[in-house]
Amino acid sequence: MTEAVVDDIVAVLPPLLNALEALGFFARHLHPPAFASVINAIGAPDEALQAARGAIGDWPEQFAVLRNRLDGACNETLAAFAGIRAVERGNGDLVAVFRALRQVPRAQEALYPLSTQFPPVSNFFLNAANRGNEGLLARLETGASEHTGIFHDHNEPGSRGGFSVYVPEYYRPDRGWPLVMALHGGSGNGRGFLWSWLRDARSSGAILVAPTATGQTWALMGDDSDTPNLMRILETVCSSWTIDTSRMLLTGMSDGGTFSYVSGLDGASPFTHLAPVSATFHPLMAEMADARRLQGLPTFITHGKLDWMFPVQTARQTQATLSAAGAEVTYREIDDLSHTYPREINAELLQWLNGGLAAS
Template sequence: MTAAGDPAGGALVGLIQASLNGIARLEAGARRVDPETIFDLIAGFDGADAEVAEALALSRATDWPERLGPVRACVEASAEAAAQGLAALARAGEAPDPLRAAGRAFRAAPRASEAIYPLAPFVTLVSDAFLTPAARTDEALRARIAATPPGREGTGTMHLGGPPGTRGGAAVYIPEYLAEDEPAPLVVALHGGSGNGRDFLWTWLRDARSRGCILIAPTAAGDTWALGEPAIDGAHIAATIDAMAQRRAIHPTRRLLTGMSDGGTFTYTYGLGAGCGFSHLAPVAAAFNRFIMGFADAERLAGLPIRIVHGAQDWMFPVETAEAAARALAAAGARVDFEPIEDLAHAYPREANARILDWFLAG
């Protein structure tokens, strides 16, 4: 798609780039959320919606050919979500609870991603935005993606158990280029309190697509995960995996359970239990106390690979919590890796996904 002598083409390219820039800015901002610096973060978003808003206005003023109607709908929906999120962030300081208002505004990023991702098979700019930097230079992967027919049945994003975000349901991503009989590593990623799988899927999709992993992002049956009764949500998770295994080949010994905040805590309470089928655990920004060890099965803990990721500036669950978890789990026989992130508060560090996958896929 080029802009030369083509007003609609020019508007489209500009709007795609503006939307992707907006998504990237929202994602980067979400990582920096911290009560101590929230007003500085908000101030940095003053006028941040201008690029997307201008590109959106140009698109709406352009006479589009009918054949590009579906493309226009995707990109304008993405741009609208990004612009609304950026504008809401700039106003978050006026809210009674700026931290909560900022959190709501950042939810625009997954919605904007969800709207524009269907163009990935057709637009290189979009496809590259949903690959990791390392994957963008992997010529073999790029060739495999390019050779995959658009809309390949049973791949891409989908939702199980009801409409997107349904309690007890799950959002799923299967890399479009995977062969049906190719056993793929599985990543099950659990959202934080009050979150949902529909949104949290996008925290991991870029990495799953780049590394050929099947990704499942369940939604808790209740307002958050049943931390004290892991069998409740555990049954939904197991049923989702069983349903996926009927459709796709899942690697039998490469199955990662990870999660953020309450999702990380549930990674402990469910993942440490007897009969849990995950080969690796990677809790992020999770709570931990002596009661959690009551859910652990001694035989399962022996040699179990666990990677703990935690922000050194975490204000909700101080980093000492993670340090205590690492000591207790190692003493119980688990193979523990601990990654403190110096500049991180209670937020999700997307850059840690690649390191988690390196560890997971290496064994």
Template sequence: MGTSKQIDSAATGQLRSRPEQPTVFGKPGLHPLQLSEKRDGFLYVPASYRADRPAPLVLMLHGAGGDAEGALIILQQIVDPVGAIVLAVDSRRQTWDVIMGQYGPDIAFIDQALAQTFSRYAIDPQRVGVAGFSDGASYALSLGIMNGDLFTHVLAFSPGFMAPIRQAGDPHIFVSHGTQDKVLPIDRCSRKLVPQLKGADYNVLYQEFEGPHTVPTAIAQGALEWFIQTEPTQANPNQS
């Protein structure tokens, strides 16, 4: 059971975990989180990881009906050259909590997964990203806006909407979308979301591609390079 403060934070979409000095020596490789018996997640740590060199971290979120394993595949094969760690988690139900009604269980689980990761691995606080595909992209946008004092970058692949209930920090945002997407049509999704984000003064890189509801490898690679190379805006932990 979480404390009342943790429960209140989850209900407002607030993540409390932050990068810290690791207290446990984490090893490279693919590791199950072992935080839940049924729906859990994975942490992928490149072989190049060294505890004396804080690594970039990407929290990766799956689409509706998907799972952490499927989300991890989008980035796992391309993060080794840049040394980024990928944390992929399962939603508590078939999709993310706010889409089912309100924030709560998924926020709490993500916070737990982040806390475990931060306790075992040295993470660069200037390179903490949240990414997702489809419903996961919608959730990533929402999380990033609400927790921009943690996340420096947001990588949203074919999002449908965003539903932040608070605002903190000033993360950089990457959005991609296929012009032939029939699951989340581009005209009523990204082509509406991106102007809203720019209108709110977020730094947004938007890329359309000829294709359906998917994440082409070239798009994923471009987003990852952007994440590594773009200098983040200094987060203001007091902004809300």
């Protein structure tokens, strides 16, 4: 690698990673009444990234793939900031903010392949507790094979019914691995939602599956076309990698969390644990659920006290209803969480899945 290329990478990676961290903070703490204060909290990391991105010179053709990935990550990150800044100036609304944030997983997808070459990128894709974990970093670097990493099956942007999967680079087939199936929110897609969980799956050693609904959102009313599709996806994954069938988590955000109830409370569901996040629940779901399925079913409910779409009272009532029906319910109410995804809960969910957390 030439000195000029190295200098460009050294110059652009820190502001790129800082900008992505800032976008992650913004997405987590976004609450409509607090929009201005969250914007102020993240500062202007996009300005530093714009300057570093603009200073990159021409690279030899042999580094074209690396350059394209770096450019893609920078451009998607800057596009996300541009959309948010437009709303900050009064041009757009909350929908425009969510649209801008769709660029963030695209930036991460462009950047992730560089984690094998650059330790700062690899560290970025670990949760905070494992950054600097030299043993884990070494396993990640030496263990990669053609059967590990990120795969997409009919899950291109705009498509429906496909799935994305992440398999830790240090995966070995001689033991069972916990599985997390994470369902996106309404109008979302699995390819994007994968990144809400990847850091923790990579840090803790879990196989992560992120399906896309067959319709614009999950089948919450009418015929259920999604559960059969989830079972097809699960069968495909279990036939390709060694899954510990005693540790299979079905989780989801918003509509995805609600559908984890709809599908996961079915008596035939193979999932051992349910973890809806920022979801809604109708008492009829408990009445219609298989009573034997509910007995002792590990269920972890996460909800924000500031949730403006599904008020927190819904989650409190759900906790009471499911506990009364015999489920083992763990409940987390997060004071500063609005209707956004709290990535900090993932590590606790994996610890719970692995038997390290008692219900409360």
